[in-house]
Structures are given as C-alpha cells and as structure tokens.
Amino acid sequence: MLAIRLQRNGRKGMPLYRIVVQEAQRHPLSGRIVAQVGSYNPHTKATVLEKEKIEKYLSNGAQPSSRVVRILTKEGIKMPKWVKTAPEKHVAAKHADKLRKNQPKEEVPAAEEATEAPAEA
Numbered sequence: 001m002l003a004i005r006l007q008r009n010g011r012k013g014m015p016l017y018r019i020v021v022q023e024a025q026r027h028p029l030s031g032r033i034v035a036q037v038g039s040y041n042p043h044t045k046a047t048v049l050e051k052e053k054i055e056k057y058l059s060n061g062a063q064p065s066s067r068v069v070r071i072l073t074k075e076g077i078k079m080p081k082w083v084k085t086a087p088e089k090h091v092a093a094k095h096a097d098k099l100r101k102n103q104p105k106e107e108v109p110a111a112e113e114a115t116e117a118p119a120e121a
Contacts, residue, residue, distance in 0.1 A: 002021055002034060002057060002063070003021070003022060003023070003062060003063050003064070003065065004021050004037070004054070004058075004062050004063070005020065005022065005028055005064075005068060006018070006020075006028070006067060008028070014043070015042060016039065017039065017042070018038070018039050018040075019037050019039060019049065019054075020033040020035070020037065021033065021034045021036075021037055022034055035053060035057070037049065038050055047071060049072070049075055051075075058079070063083075066085075069084075069086070070086070
C-alpha cells in the first residue's frame with residue numbers, strides 16, 4: 001500500500017518538506033520513495049504540487065497523511081470520499097474557574113490606599 005506523506009529536509013531549525021509517495025511500511029526518512037509530487041515550506045507557507053500525479057495516486061488508493069490532507073485541500077485538490085479529514089481542535093481550559101481572568105476583581109477604595117501609604121513609611 002502506498003502513502004502520501006511529508007519527508008523532512010533542510011537544516012536544523014529550518015525544515016523544508018518534500019511531499020512524497022512511498023510504501024506505507026517504510027520510514028519517511030528511509031529515502032526509498034516511489035515519486036516526489038511536491039514540496040512545502042512551513043515558514044513561508046509556499047507549496048509546490050504536481051496536481052496530476054497526486055490525483056493519479058489518490059485515485060489508485062494512496063493514503064495521504066492528515067497533514068498532507070490539510071495541505072492538499074488548501075491548494076484545491078479534491079479528496080476522494082474515503083479520505084478522512086481530521087476534525088478541528090478546540091482546546092478548552094481544564095479548570096476555567098481558576099484562571100486569573102475569570103476571578104472576581106477585588107476593588108480597593110482610593111481612600112484606603114491613601115491611608116495605608118503613610119502608615120508604612
């Protein structure tokens with residue numbers, strides 16, 4: 001079975017990714033790929049794709065990874081019905097009532113502030 005996935009290139013701290021078609025059992029860094037069908041730069045969000053090749057491999061049953069699905073749909077490539085898209089993540093605080101912004105504000109009257117300052121000096 002084939003997979004369409006990202007293969008990391010570039011230097012430390014500055015990744016560049018190739019979009020490759022490779023056997024699903026192989027590790028992405030093994031170097032043994034079937035075809036290189038594009039590239040993605042996460043810093044500039046620049047994407048270069050060979051749409052005809054990608055559509056050919058998708059129609060033949062290649063499984064895209066979740067990140068590749070997001071990149072391809074953003075570029076306007078229609079996904080087959082069997083491709084699962086990851087749901088949007090909604091992060092909620094575990095204890096929202098304990099957050100500082102949700103605590104009731106304690107107001108100190110201005111008269112008390114004025115009387116406390118001379119007493120400390």
